[in-house]
Amino acid sequence: MLITGIKSRPVYDELTPMATGLSHVAAAQGSGGGVLVRLLGEMTPEQLATTTVLYSTESFTGKNHLADLQAFPVRELLVFPSNTEAVRGLDAFLLTAEMGTRLYLSGSEGFIGTSMQVATSYGMNTDEVLREHAGSFVRRVWCAHCSHYSENVTRRVFRCPGCERDLVVRDHYSRRLAAFQGVKADGEVPGELPDDEELDT
Amino acid sequence: MTAIPRTTDFTADETYTPEGEYRFQNSREAVRRLPFPFPDDEYMYSMNLEPHVAAGTGALRAAFDIDEHYVSECAHRDQMLRDMPGVHYLALPHMMEAQWDMLELIFESYSRDFPEHFTLTKNGNEWRWQNRLLGIDDSFTFGDPATLPLDPMEYSTRQAQGEFVVLEEKDNTLVIGAGMTTQRADYSLQFNLGMNFAEFHGPVPKLDTMGILDRALKFLLRMKPGHPVRRVNWSLTVNPRLETSVETLPDWAPDRAKVTPENAGEMVYLRIELQPLHRLPRSNAIVFPVRTYLVSLAELVAHAPDWAKRLHRALASLDPELVDYKGFHRYHGAAVEWLAKYDDGAPLATGYPWIEDGIQPGPDSVD
Numbered sequence: 001m002l003i004t005g006i007k008s009r010p011v012y013d014e015l016t017p018m019a020t021g022l023s024h025v026a027a028a029q030g031s032g033g034g035v036l037v038r039l040l041g042e043m044t045p046e047q048l049a050t051t052t053v054l055y056s057t058e059s060f061t062g063k064n065h066l067a068d069l070q071a072f073p074v075r076e077l078l079v080f081p082s083n084t085e086a087v088r089g090l091d092a093f094l095l096t097a098e099m100g101t102r103l104y105l106s107g108s109e110g111f112i113g114t115s116m117q118v119a120t121s122y123g124m125n126t127d128e129v130l131r132e133h134a135g136s137f138v139r140r141v142w143c144a145h146c147s148h149y150s151e152n153v154t155r156r157v158f159r160c161p162g163c164e165r166d167l168v169v170r171d172h173y174s175r176r177l178a179a180f181q182g183v184k185a186d187g188e189v190p191g192e193l194p195d196d197e198e199l200d201t
Numbered sequence: 202m203t204a205i206p207r208t209t210d211f212t213a214d215e216t217y218t219p220e221g222e223y224r225f226q227n228s229r230e231a232v233r234r235l236p237f238p239f240p241d242d243e244y245m246y247s248m249n250l251e252p253h254v255a256a257g258t259g260a261l262r263a264a265f266d267i268d269e270h271y272v273s274e275c276a277h278r279d280q281m282l283r284d285m286p287g288v289h290y291l292a293l294p295h296m297m298e299a300q301w302d303m304l305e306l307i308f309e310s311y312s313r314d315f316p317e318h319f320t321l322t323k324n325g326n327e328w329r330w331q332n333r334l335l336g337i338d339d340s341f342t343f344g345d346p347a348t349l350p351l352d353p354m355e356y357s358t359r360q361a362q363g364e365f366v367v368l369e370e371k372d373n374t375l376v377i378g379a380g381m382t383t384q385r386a387d388y389s390l391q392f393n394l395g396m397n398f399a400e401f402h403g404p405v406p407k408l409d410t411m412g413i414l415d416r417a418l419k420f421l422l423r424m425k426p427g428h429p430v431r432r433v434n435w436s437l438t439v440n441p442r443l444e445t446s447v448e449t450l451p452d453w454a455p456d457r458a459k460v461t462p463e464n465a466g467e468m469v470y471l472r473i474e475l476q477p478l479h480r481l482p483r484s485n486a487i488v489f490p491v492r493t494y495l496v497s498l499a500e501l502v503a504h505a506p507d508w509a510k511r512l513h514r515a516l517a518s519l520d521p522e523l524v525d526y527k528g529f530h531r532y533h534g535a536a537v538e539w540l541a542k543y544d545d546g547a548p549l550a551t552g553y554p555w556i557e558d559g560i561q562p563g564p565d566s567v568d
Contacts, residue, residue, distance in 0.1 A: 188455060
């Protein structure tokens with residue numbers, strides 16, 4: 001569970017079957033697959049038969065839960081080689097989804113955040129979505145100066161691939177951009193960088 | 202609120218950018234009418250919300266204050282919007298009703314409080330707006346965006362001093378739905394758009410543990426149309442630069458390292474924020490305006506010596522965590538050292554300058 005003092009960071013849930021759902025879509029990435037295994041195990045046969053699973057095998061930590069997921073008699077299991085493609089797959093699914101659809105998301109914060117951007121664009125409310133963080137604490141970071149998005153950032157200070165500036169990652173998260181904020185680390189005096197550290201929360 | 206006609210000379214030939222060489226200064230009158238934000242020698246956050254009623258003859262006389270910098274600030278806003286489209290003005294699609302609310306509030310306030318400069322004539326929904334300071338005379342249909350050259354909020358706030366953030370009420374909190382923020386102090390509108398009250402205050406230290414945030418939110422949610430409230434806030438900044446957004450930090454942050462105890466009087470500016478909040482009648486949104494005033498330490502000493510002494514004491518005793526958060530860690534010492542020369546330690550009045558017996562600017566040491 002991700003518990004930090006970062007006020008703007010979403011508070012994540014624990015995935016559990018939503019009884020009010022008429023149709024379910026569960027999307028996960030990497031370690032999030034393990035969370036889906038637990039979720040599917042808690043579902044009734046009726047719920048499983050109305051569940052579509054989207055799974056991206058892209059993983060920062062190398063975890064792959066595909067074999068376990070294949071054991072469940074779900075309506076449909078769609079596998080994607082990358083998180084970007086899985087999010088696109090979710091977009092395509094929601095395009096034709098009907099009222100009463102419930103969404104479950106699990107994986108890295110960047111995956112959950114970009115999936116939420118898609119869900120929000122279809123007007124899904126927070127009471128129709130559950131999110132559970134899984135895996136590493138890598139962050140998705142938006143560069144305030146060139147608007148480049150960097151995935152899987154692990155250090156407090158890193159070089160922006162978009163503008164080549166050294167950025168410091170602020171503990172401030174935007175759901176709209178699904179990213180943390182990166183700003184020039186040596187803004188006041190060139191070369192005078194703040195302390196680097198692993199982003200372990 | 203009655204309008205008192207007064208003669209203000211508007212300084213059109215002013216700039217707030219390095220390209221324009223920061224051609225900016227305050228007249229003596231402009232300094233002495235400031236909403237000076239230090240009621241005590243020691244400063245700490247407080248729930249300093251009060252009813253926004255007319256007070257005194259200075260910045261709190263009108264619902265939305267304008268001063269001698271009006272024309273140059275509007276020109277600066279236009280320049281910033283052209284330089285970085287999509288960065289300083291943003292509105293979520295469902296905010297159109299609040300946009301009309303904003304236009305109405307600004308235009309009605311200006312025309313009531315400054316009839317010598319602004320006239321709003323209504324004939325049903327057919328409105329005519331005359332802004333003599335900017336040479337604008339437009340007619341449009343209230344509620345019909347097609348009759349205006351720009352979004353109602355962009356159109357009206359391009360003709361207003363200060364910035365405007367519109368908060369919509371949702372799930373018992375306030376969410377940023379739109380903003381005209383060409384004068385941002387180290388935050389990003391693109392990033393903060395859509396955040397709720399707790400989220401966008403996230404980076405501010407101490408607020409949460411002091412319980413101020415919860416109380417402020419509860420207070421704001423009870424606001425009614427026609428009963429605005431206000432608070433003042435402040436920071437320090439280097440040079441008379443209005444646009445200090447996160448996006449352009451690489452351009453302005455190096456100036457912080459150039460301040461010395463010798464040049465602090467000219468380089469360091471007190472940035473005063475007057476925030477008169479209004480509940481909007483149709484949309485039920487709340488507008489959070491930030492009217493920013495810049496005054497150099499040297500201008501304070503010259504025109505408002507008692508305020509300079511007060512600022513010295515408040516800065517000298519400021520909580521280090523606030524020094525860091527407000528971003529002047531690097532030159533805090535230089536500013537205090539420079540101001541110390543002008544503080545004789547004499548006791549000063551307590552309270553904001555616009556209340557009875559509050560701290561006044563003091564005798565004019567120039568002339």
